[in-house]
Every structure is written in structure tokens, then in C-alpha cells.
Amino acid sequence: MNIIRNLFFVCILSLGLLSCAKDDTPSTIQPEETGPLQLITPRYFGDYQLPADNSLTKEGVALGRMLFYEKMLSTNNTLSCASCHQQSKAFTDGQAFSKGAEGLLGKRSTMSLVNLVWNKRFFWDGRATSLEEQALVPIQDPLEMHQTLDAAVAKLQNSPVYPARFKQVFGSEIVSAQNIAKALAQFERTLVSSNSRYDQYLSKQYQPTAQELNGETLFMTHPQAGKIRGGNCGDCHGGFLTTLGNFHNNGLDTQVKDNGLEGVTGKTADRGKFRAPSLRNIALTAPYMHDGRFQTLEEVLDHYNDHIQVSETIDPLILEASNEQVVPGEPVKLHLSEQEKKDIITFLHMLTDSTFISDPRFSDPFLNQK
Amino acid sequence: MNLLQKLSSTLFIGLLVFLSSCSKDDSSPATGELVLTFLHEVNGQPLVLNEQAFTNAAGNVYRVEKLKYYVSNIELTKTDGSAVKIEDGYFLIEQTGLDSRLSISLPNIPSATYSSLSFAIGVDSARNFSTEMVGDLNPNNDMAWNWVSGYKFFMLEGKFTTPTQATGAIVYHVGGNSSLRRVSLSAPAGEIRVNGNQLTELGIGADVNRLFDTQYTIDLNNLNAVMQPGDDANQIADNYAAGMFSLHHVHIK
Numbered sequence: 001m002n003i004i005r006n007l008f009f010v011c012i013l014s015l016g017l018l019s020c021a022k023d024d025t026p027s028t029i030q031p032e033e034t035g036p037l038q039l040i041t042p043r044y045f046g047d048y049q050l051p052a053d054n055s056l057t058k059e060g061v062a063l064g065r066m067l068f069y070e071k072m073l074s075t076n077n078t079l080s081c082a083s084c085h086q087q088s089k090a091f092t093d094g095q096a097f098s099k100g101a102e103g104l105l106g107k108r109s110t111m112s113l114v115n116l117v118w119n120k121r122f123f124w125d126g127r128a129t130s131l132e133e134q135a136l137v138p139i140q141d142p143l144e145m146h147q148t149l150d151a152a153v154a155k156l157q158n159s160p161v162y163p164a165r166f167k168q169v170f171g172s173e174i175v176s177a178q179n180i181a182k183a184l185a186q187f188e189r190t191l192v193s194s195n196s197r198y199d200q201y202l203s204k205q206y207q208p209t210a211q212e213l214n215g216e217t218l219f220m221t222h223p224q225a226g227k228i229r230g231g232n233c234g235d236c237h238g239g240f241l242t243t244l245g246n247f248h249n250n251g252l253d254t255q256v257k258d259n260g261l262e263g264v265t266g267k268t269a270d271r272g273k274f275r276a277p278s279l280r281n282i283a284l285t286a287p288y289m290h291d292g293r294f295q296t297l298e299e300v301l302d303h304y305n306d307h308i309q310v311s312e313t314i315d316p317l318i319l320e321a322s323n324e325q326v327v328p329g330e331p332v333k334l335h336l337s338e339q340e341k342k343d344i345i346t347f348l349h350m351l352t353d354s355t356f357i358s359d360p361r362f363s364d365p366f367l368n369q370k
Numbered sequence: 371m372n373l374l375q376k377l378s379s380t381l382f383i384g385l386l387v388f389l390s391s392c393s394k395d396d397s398s399p400a401t402g403e404l405v406l407t408f409l410h411e412v413n414g415q416p417l418v419l420n421e422q423a424f425t426n427a428a429g430n431v432y433r434v435e436k437l438k439y440y441v442s443n444i445e446l447t448k449t450d451g452s453a454v455k456i457e458d459g460y461f462l463i464e465q466t467g468l469d470s471r472l473s474i475s476l477p478n479i480p481s482a483t484y485s486s487l488s489f490a491i492g493v494d495s496a497r498n499f500s501t502e503m504v505g506d507l508n509p510n511n512d513m514a515w516n517w518v519s520g521y522k523f524f525m526l527e528g529k530f531t532t533p534t535q536a537t538g539a540i541v542y543h544v545g546g547n548s549s550l551r552r553v554s555l556s557a558p559a560g561e562i563r564v565n566g567n568q569l570t571e572l573g574i575g576a577d578v579n580r581l582f583d584t585q586y587t588i589d590l591n592n593l594n595a596v597m598q599p600g601d602d603a604n605q606i607a608d609n610y611a612a613g614m615f616s617l618h619h620v621h622i623k
Contacts, residue, residue, distance in 0.1 A: 046510045047503055118510065126468070222543075222597045239510035246512060247468065261467075269420035269435075270467060316435060316527045316539035320595050329536025 034059045034168070039117065042194045044202060044240045048117040054132065054182045056189060060169045062365075064187025066162075067180060069364045072155045074101040074145035081138065081184070084110045087362050090281035090353075091191065096292025100144045107143065108258070109292035112285045114193045114278055114356070118241055124274045124290040126247060127264045131185035136177060149177040156180070193280050193356040201350070202240065208350065215347030218340055223323045231304070231336055231344050232321040236276035242351065243278040248315040250276070251308035251332070258290060271313050280351045297348055301341040308332040399566025402481050406444075406474040407571055408463050409618060410437060412578045419467060423531075427583035430590040432530035432540060434578060438464040438513060439524040440506070441474060442497075443490040443552075449483045449561065460493060460505030462513065479570075484562040487572065487617070488554040491610060492523030495547045519599075521545055524610065526581065530590045538594050542581075544606050546599020551611035562620050573618040584612035 037056040041048075050056065067073065068081045079101040085091040091113035097105045108124050116122075121129055128134035138144040139152055156162040156175045163173040170179045198216075200206035208216070220238065221230030238244050247261045249272040261270035274290050288294040294303065308318060310332055320326060323335040336344075356362075410417035412424040423431050441463055444456040461474045492498075493507065498520035501509050508514070513522045524544040532538050555574065564570050582588040585608040596602045 044501065044509065046508050121468075224595075224597060228598070238512065239514060241510050244510070244512040246466075265467070267420070267467070310537075316529060316541050319529070319537070320539035320541045326538075328532045328538035329534060 060186040064183035075147040090284040092285040132181040135181040135184040193353040195355045196353040198350045215343035225325045235317040247273040249313040254309045305334045401478045402564040402566045403569045404476045404479045405571045408472045428589035434528040436466045436527040446484045447486045460507045462506035479564045486556045492550045493521045541595045544603045549603045549607035553615045555617040569623040571621040575616045575618045580614040584609045
């Protein structure tokens with residue numbers, strides 16, 4: 001009985017969609033080309049692995065891009081992935097907490113989407129281990145798009161454009177949640193940012209200012225009191241990707257409100273640990289931290305320099321880092337000078353990639369159609 | 371003269387390997403699989419991260435949060451004295467809260483009886499300053515200092531309790547050419563047999579307490595952080611080379 005009623009409901013719903021889809025659904029977007037797609041990435045980012053059952057194709061990425069900007073994925077057709085992940089803000093939304101389709105506030109700040117092929121775990125707490133797994137979470141999350149996968153599939157199945165697209169990419173007109181996830185993941189894997197001034201410097205096309213160079217050195221160096229000055233950021237945000245992908249308690253609170261990694265592993269030793277995210281395009285992605293507590297990079301630097309909160313799970317790399325002699329039990333301070341903090345911020349600005357946020361390949365494919 | 375000698379001995383080893391593989395009868399394949407499994411422990415007890423506190427020779431009470439090191443340039447010596455080298459083998463061994471990688475699988479080891487095994491902890495200078503990604507070498511992982519300083523060979527992070535009951539950090543990041551060390555281990559019963567029809571597993575103990583008490587006795591109150599190549603890094607490298615690793619068992623499966 002229930003099933004029949006549900007079916008009936010879906011039919012009505014899809015009829016409604018079909019009829020109104022006629023005038024404003026983009027039926028003209030065609031991928032110009034089809035076939036395998038090769039990501040272009042700098043060698044210094046290192047190797048990455050794509051899942052064996054979801055290699056990149058031009059038509060797959062094009063479908064993923066449509067889905068990323070598709071509001072039908074939300075319960076009331078008001079929200080797409082791109083509502084929270086806006087290209088102009090390096091795929092964040094400028095909010096500490098974002099409103100979902102039904103106006104409810106989320107529990108964590110939107111993450112920027114960048115250089116995802118090198119990520120091993122996703123979300124602030126690392127609870128997803130692939131982009132395919134991740135993509136189905138926001139669709140169903142009551143605080144985000146709040147739609148069952150069945151409903152999302154039914155809407156796309158009944159649209160005039162998607163069945164043909166799914167056939168082109170996956171060989172079948174039948175839309176499935178699994179294939180929605182695969183296409184979204186393909187598009188997200190193309191979000192490579194590698195044309196910042198830092199990259200231009202690495203490829204010897206840009207000569208940094210003295211301040212930028214000093215900022216880079218401080219950023220990458222672990223300090224040794226009296227010997228080597230450093231900001232120790234690279235201990236966690238290291239390498240050319242500006243993340244080592246590890247989880248740490250970076251001293252935000254003594255009593256945490258959000259358990260972070262502990263919620264995933266169940267271990268108290270993981271309390272308050274979050275993934276050290278990539279800092280690429282960081283100047284565009286305020287507010288900062290999993291709860292968006294800092295408005296500016298100056299506030300972030302002040303946190304690391306002066307306001308570390310020590311708790312059981314504080315990272316040893318922070319507990320130990322200072323430009324002055326460390327005395328266990330005394331407050332943890334980096335002791336950077338005002339100028340040194342400014343230099344590090346100058347380096348952080350070097351990580352802004354203006355071509356990434358204006359690249360037409362990542363923009364809303366429906367824009368020209370509407 | 372020296373060079374000639376070296377050359378001829380290399381040729382000789384090559385010949386030996388060649389001969390021994392030829393002389394095998396057809397039923398037994400010429401190569402077999404050898405698996406090295408590292409068993410992290412403290413005074414014989416399994417190393418439990420975070421939760422369990424341990425005490426070292428200096429009386430420091432400490433906890434470990436992360437243990438990682440590169441094993442490379444593995445060499446096996448046969449009972450006849452000839453050697454088999456594993457080329458381009460750079461393996462990251464790690465025990466962290468989320469990741470555990472404790473085994474190295476070497477699939478194509480010439481079938482023979484070996485008496486000992488040796489390996490480097492770290493990365494030889496040729497590879498250390500190259501961005502070439504061979505094996506587990508990757509300049510974007512947390513074992514790289516940055517592209518000019520090369521790799522960290524050995525990493526231990528954790529916390530210890532000071533005499534005033536405060537919490538101090540342990541951050542040992544050991545690297546730099548001068549801290550590259552080799553470890554040699556002899557087979558307990560005199561032999562490690564590798565044979566194409568079976569899998570040979572070597573259990574290699576790695577005792578964290580030996581970091582603090584073999585060549586030098588280290589008190590964490592005096593040396594709790596090593597972040598650069600140099601004398602401190604070399605002391606720790608001397609300690610782990612001198613007695614951290616031991617051959618526990620040889621299992622044939």
C-alpha cells in the first residue's frame with residue numbers, strides 16, 4: 001500500500017517536473033568532446049590514484065559539472081552543491097555555518113574544494129574515504145539538501161536531459177545514486193589549483209618579493225629557540241599541496257564542542273582532532289576553522305602565536321614549537337614578531353590562484369541557458 | 371685495482387645467482403616471496419599508541435602518538451656469503467592513529483638459504499635529494515622536510531611527563547646524510563630459507579625503549595625535540611641502529 005502511494009507520489013512529482021522543465025531546463029549543453037580525460041597537474045604535486053571503476057572521461061566530467069550545479073538534488077529544488085561551494089570563493093560560501101535547503105544551519109563550515117585527487121580522507125573529520133562516498137552525504141543530510149537518494153534519482157530520471165547524459169557516460173539511461181556520485185566525483189577531481197604565484201615561483205616564472213620569500217621560509221620551518229626562526233605551519237600544512245593530510249588538535253579549545261575525529265574512530269585520543277586542510281586559496285575562504293571562528297588570517301596567526309589552548313590531545317608539534325625556550329607547563333607561544341606574522345600572511349596570499357576561481361570549465365554550465 | 375675487484379665480485383655474485391637459479395630442478399620455482407613484518411614494542415610489550423604510558427631507562431614516563439621510518443636498500447646474505455640486493459626499494463613503515471603499515475612484501479627473492487639480512491633506516495643520498503617518486507618516497511608526505519632538505523628517515527612523536535608533572539612533547543625527526551644507518555640482523559637458527567613454493571615471513575622486533583638507552587642514555591628532559599640534521603639526530607640514529615631492531619622469528623607458510 002505504502003509503496004503504491006509512494007510510487008504515485010513520485011509520478012505526480014515527476015509529471016510536474018517534466019511539464020515545467022520544458023522551458024527552463026538546459027537541453028542544449030553538450031560536451032564538445034568525448035573520450036578519456038587526462039588531468040594536467042604539476043609534477044611536484046606527486047602521483048595520485050583514480051578509482052579503477054571511475055576513470056575520468058570528458059563526458060563524465062561534463063555530467064558531473066551539471067550535477068554539481070543541479071538544484072534538483074535538493075528536496076525543494078533550491079540548493080545545489082554550488083550554493084555552498086561557490087567558485088568565486090574557491091568553492092566555499094563565506095559563512096561560518098551554511099543554511100541547508102530547509103533553512104537549517106549546518107554544524108561545520110563549508111570546506112574549500114581543491115586538489116582533491118591527492119586527498120585520502122574527506123570532511124573535517126575524515127569520515128569519508130572517497131569522493132564517491134562523500135558526494136551522497138550532502139544530498140541526504142537533513143541540514144543540507146535533505147533528499148532521499150531515491151527521490152534525487154527519480155527527479156533526474158524524469159528530466160528531459162539527464163537520461164541521455166547518463167547513457168552517454170555510463171552506457172545506460174537508468175539513473176542511479178552510484179552513478180550520480182561517480183559523475184560528481186569526476187568533476188570534483190578536475191578542480192586542480194596550480195597557477196598561484198607560489199606555483200609560478202616553483203616553476204621559475206615569478207620572482208617573489210623578499211617578504212614573500214621570508215614568509216615561505218617561516219611557514220615551512222619548525223623553530224628552534226635561539227637557533228632557527230620558524231612558524232612551524234609546514235609541520236601540518238606542508239608540501240606543495242600545503243597539507244600533509246593528517247589529523248591534529250591545533251589548540252582551539254580546552255573543552256571541545258565538536259569531537260572531530262573521535263566521532264569517527266571512537267577513540268578519546270582523537271578528541272578535537274581535525275584534518276589540517278590545504279591552505280591553497282586561503283585568502284578567499286574566510287571564515288576559518290571547522291566552525292568558522294576566525295574572520296581574518298590575522299586572527300588565525302594570533303591564535304597560533306598567542307592563544308593555543310592545551311588539552312590532552314594537543315598536537316606535540318604545537319606543544320613543542322616556539323622561537324623561545326619551551327618550558328613544559330607554561331603557556332604555549334610561538335613568539336613570532338609582528339613582522340614575521342605579516343610575512344607569513346604575505347606567503348598565504350601567494351597561494352591565491354585567480355585562474356582557478358575564473359576557469360570557465362568549473363563554472364555554472366546552466367548560466368548561458370537561463 | 372679496487373674497482374676491478376669490486377667489479378669482479380659483483381660479476382661473481384651475479385654468476386652465483388644465475389647458477390643457483392639454473393641448477394634448481396623444475397618443480398621448485400627460482401624465486402619465492404619474503405615478507406618482513408615489523409613488530410613495534412616496548413620492552414617486549416606491544417606498542418599501544420596514546421593510551422599506554424611506558425618508562426625508559428632514564429625513568430621518563432612517555433606515550434607514543436606516531437612512529438614512522440623508511441626502510442631501504444635491503445640486502446640478504448646467503449649462507450655461501452653472496453648477497454642479493456633489493457634495488458629501488460623504499461618502504462615506509464608506519465604506526466599512527468589512523469594508518470598502520472607494518473609489512474614489506476618482496477615477491478622475487480631468489481630461492482636459497484640466507485643467513486642474514488640488512489637494511490638502511492632512511493634514504494641514501496642519491497634518492498634523498500631527488501623529487502623522483504620511487505617506492506614510498508613522496509615529497510608531499512609528512513616524511514619530507516621540503517624539497518631541499520630531503521626526507522626524514524625516522525619519526526617519533528608523543529608526550530612525556532616532566533619532574534614537575536607537566537606534559538612535554540617528544541618530537542624526534544631524524545634525517546640528513548650523516549644519520550643514515552644500516553641495521554644487520556642474523557637469522558636466529560642460522561638460516562632463512564626462501565623457496566618458490568612457500569612464503570617466508572620474518573618478524574622483526576622494533577623496540578622503542580632502545581631509542582633511549584643503547585649507545586647513549588637519553589633523558590627526555592634534556593633531549594625531547596630533534597628537528598634538524600646534526601649531532602642530536604645522529605645520537606638517536608646511533609641508538610636505533612645499535613639495538614632497536616631484532617629478528618624475532620622466521621615463519622614458513
